[in-house]
Amino acid sequence: xxxxxxxxxxxxxxxxxxxxxxxxxxxxxxxxxxxxxxxxxxxxxxxxxxxxxxxxxxxxxxxxxxxxxxxxxxxxxxxxxxxxxxxxxxxxxxxxxxxxxxxxxxxxxxxxxxxxx
Amino acid sequence: xxxxxxxxxxxxxxxxxxxxxxxxxxxxxxxxxxxxxxxxxxxxxxxxxxxxxxxxxxxxxxxxxxxxxxxxxxxxxxxxxxxxxxxxxxxxxxxxxxxxxxxxxxxxxxxxxxxxxxxxxxxxxxxxxxxxxxxxxxxxx
Numbered sequence: 001x002x003x004x005x006x007x008x009x010x011x012x013x014x015x016x017x018x019x020x021x022x023x024x025x026x027x028x029x030x031x032x033x034x035x036x037x038x039x040x041x042x043x044x045x046x047x048x049x050x051x052x053x054x055x056x057x058x059x060x061x062x063x064x065x066x067x068x069x070x071x072x073x074x075x076x077x078x079x080x081x082x083x084x085x086x087x088x089x090x091x092x093x094x095x096x097x098x099x100x101x102x103x104x105x106x107x108x109x110x111x112x113x114x115x116x117x
Numbered sequence: 118x119x120x121x122x123x124x125x126x127x128x129x130x131x132x133x134x135x136x137x138x139x140x141x142x143x144x145x146x147x148x149x150x151x152x153x154x155x156x157x158x159x160x161x162x163x164x165x166x167x168x169x170x171x172x173x174x175x176x177x178x179x180x181x182x183x184x185x186x187x188x189x190x191x192x193x194x195x196x197x198x199x200x201x202x203x204x205x206x207x208x209x210x211x212x213x214x215x216x217x218x219x220x221x222x223x224x225x226x227x228x229x230x231x232x233x234x235x236x237x238x239x240x241x242x243x244x245x246x247x248x249x250x251x252x253x254x255x256x257x258x
Contacts, residue, residue, distance in 0.1 A: 017209050019206065019207045032209055034176060036234030056163050062166075063167075065164045069160035071160070096234075097175075097178065097237065098236065
């Protein structure tokens with residue numbers, strides 16, 4: 001699978017840091033989205049584009065921070081999927097702001113052993 | 118993250134030399150390899166909520182027990198370590214981190230609490246009675 005450039009047309013969103021692991025069955029994609037609850041993640045697949053959006057809950061009235069480094073904008077990132085990936089079989093889990101997507105290869109694309117008759 | 122300690126091999130030498138201020142190679146290597154990708158610092162916010170101070174640190178994918186939070190005098194330090202395994206492509210920093218913040222007012226350290234939810238560590242530090250804001254009314258003369 002390949003990554004889209006890390007530029008983001010929507011200036012109000014931030015690009016989450018990503019890690020791609022290669023497994024025998026496909027790929028695992030991890031995205032860092034701290035501050036986003038499990039039910040505020042939107043994952044969509046259109047043609048070969050996988051789009052992930054993470055929305056932060058609306059903040060209640062709070063004082064201006066004395067020191068601020070955290071970017072409180074929503075997250076958005078798109079990935080172009082390898083044709084070998086079975087988009088219908090993608091699964092996702094969210095643990096402490098870390099979104100993990102399992103992207104399995106389609107059965108036809110998996111390596112297989114051929115026994116010599 | 119670790120401070121680089123400067124070595125002074127020639128304490129008697131007074132002439133200025135830029136090389137005296139260089140860290141030893143061992144120090145440089147230690148710093149470079151400790152985090153794998155160089156030092157990293159998760160972002161931190163500090164808020165004054167009137168009765169208490171709030172420190173927030175954003176760091177996804179940690180476990181509660183992985184944080185080491187200490188309060189010494191007016192300095193709050195949050196340290197920890199995150200393992201990041203080998204990957205085809207990795208943008209997530211890993212290794213040890215440590216963030217310190219000087220608190221702007223005295224706090225009741227015994228009543229400080231911390232929670233970790235959705236990848237955000239929130240530390241609540243109640244102010245001492247003397248440090249809490251109070252309203253002063255103008256009396257009648």
